[in-house]
Amino acid sequence: MCGLACLKMIMAWRGLQVPATMRLVERALAWKAYVPQGDRVAGLSYRPFAEWVAQDYGIAAEVAPVLPMRLLARLASPGTPVIASVHNWVRWPERIPPERGGHLVLVTGAAGGLLRLHNPSGMPAASQRDAVVRATDFARFFAERGVIVSG
Amino acid sequence: MVIPASAVMAASGVMAASGVMAASGVPYFSQWESPELVPQFVDGSIRPLTIHGGPPPARALRRSTNTGQAKCAAWPA
Numbered sequence: 555m556c557g558l559a560c561l562k563m564i565m566a567w568r569g570l571q572v573p574a575t576m577r578l579v580e581r582a583l584a585w586k587a588y589v590p591q592g593d594r595v596a597g598l599s600y601r602p603f604a605e606w607v608a609q610d611y612g613i614a615a616e617v618a619p620v621l622p623m624r625l626l627a628r629l630a631s632p633g634t635p636v637i638a639s640v641h642n643w644v645r646w647p648e649r650i651p652p653e654r655g656g657h658l659v660l661v662t663g664a665a666g667g668l669l670r671l672h673n674p675s676g677m678p679a680a681s682q683r684d685a686v687v688r689a690t691d692f693a694r695f696f697a698e699r700g701v702i703v704s705g
Numbered sequence: 706m707v708i709p710a711s712a713v714m715a716a717s718g719v720m721a722a723s724g725v726m727a728a729s730g731v732p733y734f735s736q737w738e739s740p741e742l743v744p745q746f747v748d749g750s751i752r753p754l755t756i757h758g759g760p761p762p763a764r765a766l767r768r769s770t771n772t773g774q775a776k777c778a779a780w781p782a
Contacts, residue, residue: 555736556736558736559734559735559736562732562734563731563732563733563734564731566731566732566734567730567731567732572734632729632730632731635731660731662729662731663726663729665726666726668726670726670729672729672731672733674734674735674736675735675736676735678735682733682735683728683733684726684728684729684733686726
């Protein structure tokens with residue numbers, strides 16, 4: 555539910571009413587942003603997600619199947635956050651992840667070789683809210699794809 | 706013993722938002738429904754319920770592939 559947690563953050567920033575997670579799950583399933591797969595759902599599909607949030611909430615989201623680090627760093631801000639695909643070990647930035655991607659975080663800024671992000675699965679009081687990670691560390695986790703939320 | 710959050714962050718490579726990277730002002734939502742259970746989720750001793758109810762099978766999660774999707778593997782495989 556990391557993508558939906560990111561969506562809730564974006565909606566709250568915009569002053570929109572934030573629905574309950576299960577309500578968002580229902581809508582995500584209806585739009586096929588989530589697709590049932592056995593007893594769980596497959597990961598968030600970006601294009602239906604973008605279509606859904608545009609239609610339901612007026613949020614302009616651009617799918618970026620290729621998103622280089624430098625572009626992420628240039629674009630990300632509180633008003634233009636980027637939902638970035640990272641390995642979930644990004645909560646421990648010093649680690650070497652076995653692969654990249656698979657988990658979503660909300661990147662809200664970059665400066666001086668650092669990235670600032672909200673991690674829905676970060677550790678409380680350590681790596682959740684406004685976590686600041688070196689860009690060089692972040693790059694080890696980042697699959698260089700995501701969703702740019704611009705308007 | 707209570708370990709200060711700043712010490713945890715420093716040890717983990719996560720830095721406090723300050724200076725050029727001041728707080729964003731963006732509200733935060735956790736995907737953890739029960740924050741007190743975070744350690745168990747992280748160490749894999751318990752796993753989230755699925756939207757269809759009931760616990761998922763006790764098997765490792767599939768590894769992600771570069772398919773333009775994110776699987777939100779919020780707990781270690």
